[in-house]
Amino acid sequence: MQQFSELQQRQREVEQSFALLRxxxxxxxxLQDSLQQSQQQLEEQTPESRFYQRAAKLxxxxxxxxxxxxxxxxxxxxxELLISLHSRR
Structure with a gap:
């Protein structure tokens, strides 16, 4: 009887582990979906927008x-415009 109880307890633990894994x-x-969306957005950026982002950081x-x-x-x-816009912030 004790073995059966121990087996039931072990089964509950395994089921809980599977639930956590799911x-x-x-x-x-x-997270993977979010990363794929971010990557796609980066790939869709035009080269010009990348230059402006780099310029803004500079x-x-x-x-x-x-x-x-x-x-x-x-x-x-x-x-000059980028510097002017940045100084207004």
Whole structure:
């Protein structure tokens, strides 16, 4: 009788473990979907938007007009505009 009780207890533990594994699998699946969406969004960005994102980061770090023009191949007026927009924040 005690063996049967121990087996039932072990079965409940195994079932709980499987339930936790299913929950973790669902969470990992959601994370994978989220990562795939993020990757797709990055792939869909135009090269121009990547240059502007890089330029914005440089401005945040204190880059000047000349540096933006050289590093991001931006015309002077666009580099000045980015710096101007950043200073308004």
């Amino acid at each position: 929950q973790e699998q669902a969470r990992l699946s959601e 401005v945040e770090k204190g880059a000047d007009v000349e540096e933006l023009m050289a590093e991001c191949e931006l015309p002077r007026n666009e580099a």
